[in-house]
Amino acid sequence: MAEYAEITDPQLQERVRARYRNEIAVLRSLGFRQLACGLEALGPYSVILRFPILLLAYGREVLVFLRPLRLAVANALLFHTEPHAIALCMGMGVKIYSAFEDRTVLISSSFETHLKPRPGSSIVRLSAFPSIEKAWEVHRDQVSARVAQGNVALTEVAFRDYVAMSRQEEDLAQDR
Secondary structure, X not given: OOEEEEOOOHHHHHHHHHHOHHHHHHHHHOOOEEEEEEEEEOOOOHHHHOHHHHHHHEOOEEEEEEOOOEEEEEEEEEEEEOOEEEEEEEOOEEEEEEEEOOOOEEEEEOOOOOOEEOOOOOXXXXXXXXXXXXXXXXXXHHHHHHHHOOOXXXXXXXXXXXXXXXXXXXXXXXXX
């Protein structure tokens, strides 16, 4: 399981903002605001164990190398309050998360993923969309539809809430 940390190093924050400048600009135009820069670190020796992935990600992701030989990816996080959502900028595109009181997590993205929720999972992953704008439009509509059906959307938009949703996604997804 990955470890998550909020980035406090100003130089690394600047690298993240520079890499995701275009995605951040689109999200800001949609009403999102800066939440944090986050670091997702894989386990010890992941640089060696995930070397092929490292080669594919080089240039697309902001990579950080920790001890002992740990691979970490730095990302930008933004939030929206109408409806409440957290957007994650990553090398493949943008993921948008919203959580509900029943522990359901709605996830939209601007890219295809091989991860699929397991049967009975509380993760609802909408199909990939061709743009950030379209992903947000459909995500927003789905949140509204769920709320109209009586589901209660959570209104927390802190870094810890992103971590909780991301961990839930890791636990309840499969890559088979």
